[in-house]
Amino acid sequence: MTDFRQQALDYHEYPTPGKISVELTTPAETSKDLALAYSPGVAEPVREIAQDPDNAYRYTAKGNMVAVITNGTAILGLGNLGPLASKPVMEGKALLFKRFAGLDAIDIEVSHRTTQDFINTVANIADTFGGINLEDIKAPECFEIEQALIERCNVPVFHDDQHGTAIVTAAGMLNALEIQGKKLAESRIVCLGAGAAAIACMELLIKCGAQREHIYMLDSKGVIHTRRDDLNEYKQLFANNTDKRTLKDVIDGADIFVGVSGPNLLNEDELKLMAPNPVIFACSNPDPEIKPEVAMAARDDLIMGTGRSDYPNQVNNVLCFPFMFRGALDVRATEINDEMKVAAVEAIRQLAKEPVPDSVLKAADVKELNFGRDYIIPKPIDPRLCQRVARAVAEAAVKSGAAKIDLPKNYMQD
Numbered sequence: 226m227t228d229f230r231q232q233a234l235d236y237h238e239y240p241t242p243g244k245i246s247v248e249l250t251t252p253a254e255t256s257k258d259l260a261l262a263y264s265p266g267v268a269e270p271v272r273e274i275a276q277d278p279d280n281a282y283r284y285t286a287k288g289n290m291v292a293v294i295t296n297g298t299a300i301l302g303l304g305n306l307g308p309l310a311s312k313p314v315m316e317g318k319a320l321l322f323k324r325f326a327g328l329d330a331i332d333i334e335v336s337h338r339t340t341q342d343f344i345n346t347v348a349n350i351a352d353t354f355g356g357i358n359l360e361d362i363k364a365p366e367c368f369e370i371e372q373a374l375i376e377r378c379n380v381p382v383f384h385d386d387q388h389g390t391a392i393v394t395a396a397g398m399l400n401a402l403e404i405q406g407k408k409l410a411e412s413r414i415v416c417l418g419a420g421a422a423a424i425a426c427m428e429l430l431i432k433c434g435a436q437r438e439h440i441y442m443l444d445s446k447g448v449i450h451t452r453r454d455d456l457n458e459y460k461q462l463f464a465n466n467t468d469k470r471t472l473k474d475v476i477d478g479a480d481i482f483v484g485v486s487g488p489n490l491l492n493e494d495e496l497k498l499m500a501p502n503p504v505i506f507a508c509s510n511p512d513p514e515i516k517p518e519v520a521m522a523a524r525d526d527l528i529m530g531t532g533r534s535d536y537p538n539q540v541n542n543v544l545c546f547p548f549m550f551r552g553a554l555d556v557r558a559t560e561i562n563d564e565m566k567v568a569a570v571e572a573i574r575q576l577a578k579e580p581v582p583d584s585v586l587k588a589a590d591v592k593e594l595n596f597g598r599d600y601i602i603p604k605p606i607d608p609r610l611c612q613r614v615a616r617a618v619a620e621a622a623v624k625s626g627a628a629k630i631d632l633p634k635n636y637m638q639d
Contacts, residue, residue, distance in 0.1 A: 237313060238623055244316045245323070245330070250286070259311050278352075279629070282612060283555060292354040293318045296343055299363035299386070299421075302510060311361055318360055318385075326547035326611055328554070330358070330506040344373045351378040355554040358546065359384040364421040365457050369461050381553045381561045381627075387425035389542035389549070392566055393484065393602065394426045394506060396573035400601040401528040405502040407480055409434040413500070415479045417472065417514060418486035419444035419460050424484060427463060432563055433570060440466055441475035448475055460541050473498070480504065488512030494521040501526060508532040508540050528598050537599035543575055548611050554617030555636065556628035563617075568621035572613045576603045584608070595604035611636045 227483035252258045257543035260266050269456045270284035282288040315332030324331035333350075337343040347370075351357055357380060359371060367384055374382045383389075402409055414435060415609065416423050419442050427440055442449045442463040448471065449456060469475045472491070476482065477498040484491060484507040491507065491514040505520055510532040517529050518538050530538035549569055553561055580603075581594040588606045602611060616637035622628040 231423075234536060244313075244320045245332070253335060271462040279557075281352075282355075286329060287353070288355050288554055289329055290354050291319075291322055291325075291328050291356045291358050291554075292331045292333055292347075292350070293330050293358045293360055294347055295359070295361045296314060296335050296337060298359045298366070299362060305363065308336050314361060317550065319357065321543050322358075322547050322550065323544060324547075325605075326551040326615070328547065328550055340369060344370055344377070347374055348377040349469070351380055354380060355557075355633065356380050356550050357382045358550065360386065362421075362423070362462045365459055366422045368424075368459055372516040375560060375574070379559055381550070381558050383546070383549060383561045385424075385542055385546045387421045388561070388566060389546040390422040390485070390508075390540070391425040391429035392545045392549075392569050393540050393542060393573065394508070395429050395570045396544075396577075397530050397538060397602040398430065398481065398504060398506065399433060399570070400574045400596070401504040401530070401538075402481075402599060404596075404601065405528060407502065407504075408423075410436060412439065412480035413478065414440045414483065415472070415475050416440060416442045416463075417482070417484045417490060418442075419449060419463070420485065420583065422508075423483070424459050424463070426485065429566060429570070432567060437463070438465070441467070441469065441479070443472055445474070447471055482506065483538060484509055484514035486514060488514065489516075491515040493519060496520055496523045496527075499527075503527050504529075506530045506540060507639070528601065530601065538601050539605070540602070541605050543546075543605045545569055545614065548614035549618055551611060552615035553622060553627075555615065556619045556622050556632060557630050558619075558627045560627050562622075562625055562627050564625040565618045565621045567615050567625065568617040572575055572617035573602060573610070576607065576613050577601055579609075581607070582609075 229304055251555045253262055269275055273280040277533050293315045297308040297313055298305045298313055299350045300306050300311045312332060312334055318329035322328040335343055335346050362370060370385045371382060390461050416427055431437055440463060448469050449463050456464060476495045478500050480500050480503055482505045487509050505527050507515050508531060513531045520529055530540050532540055549561060578596045585607050589604050594600045619632055623631060
């Protein structure tokens with residue numbers, strides 16, 4: 226672990242501090258190049274954009290640029306360490322946008338006194354970018370921030386901790402249930418955790434067919450129920466009219482367990498109480514709510530996913546967010562709506578059912594991958610994700626009215 230820590234520090238420091246840089250996309254070698262790039266040539270696109278703001282997509286990098294914005298109040302599993310400490314994470318997110326979807330991304334860390342200050346700051350700079358990716362902002366403020374920015378901004382705003390997690394969770398969950406011979410609408414769900422990711426996961430599962438009354442959500446004080454008087458407006462949406470109070474109470478007979486909480490909070494005895502052929506998504510990172518080897522030893526009829534890359538079925542946001550923005554930006558979407566999210570869910574889950582290319586097997590260092598218990602969602606390194614998810618998202622944006630232009634000709638075709 227000490228060696229890995231030093232490797233991580235060295236990776237970020239050498240050969241150049243940080244993980245991203247700015248590159249030129251046009252010649253800048255001659256006097257004429259410079260005259261075109263800046264004064265006097267730059268005045269021409271300025272005039273065109275002043276006449277029609279949409280011309281910014283023709284003459285600037287706006288249409289291929291995402292802002293990755295945070296206040297550092299919920300950094301990974303480390304908590305509220307402040308904006309500057311979050312910069313390595315935001316640079317990492319920018320790296321993933323570029324690596325997986327060819328999108329330029331700039332990290333922005335915001336210091337602020339009030340939630341409204343943060344909202345105003347982001348809203349005031351939003352038109353610089355083609356989209357806004359919010360990251361590592363604690364609940365419940367993140368809900369207010371995202372909703373306010375969606376209303377104020379003319380470009381798509383997406384809180385990945387909420388919706389990226391939810392999209393990948395839903396894709397894997399639907400496939401797991403299909404393999405287990407169960408239907409989402411009939412399944413009883415236990416969600417351990419009640420933060421941004423948990424609430425977004427449950428809301429998207431509902432949009433995919435789950436029944437709200439079949440969901441039992443727990444926070445640090447136990448089951449969220451209608452007789453509690455300490456619930457914010459977001460938790461109240463999942464207040465269940467029940468006498469059950471503990472995880473052991475609600476896990477009995479449950480079909481699904483989704484953990485977005487902390488390590489080792491689900492034990493073997495509780496797992497054994499679940500219905501036959503359960504689905505377990507223990508996504509606390511780096512240590513899941515129950516270790517896969519412990520879960521598998523307790524019962525052999527489950528399908529399990531975690532947030533870790535060293536176990537099968539990794540629930541990883543990188544399966545989603547780069548391609549959500551790729552599709553959204555390519556049709557100049559003004560928002561990322563529910564139709565676009567559900568389209569991403571379907572594209573991800575269907576890809577897992579297709580034969581896996583040799584290049585992916587080699588990169589994953591495995592001999593084979595076939596749709597089944599140990600392969601319910603694609604590998605993040607699958608190059609087909611960009612094509613499939615971006616196209617599905619772009620098509621949904623056009624169909625739902627969120628897009629300002631139609632799909633480019635032959636967009637993301639095989």
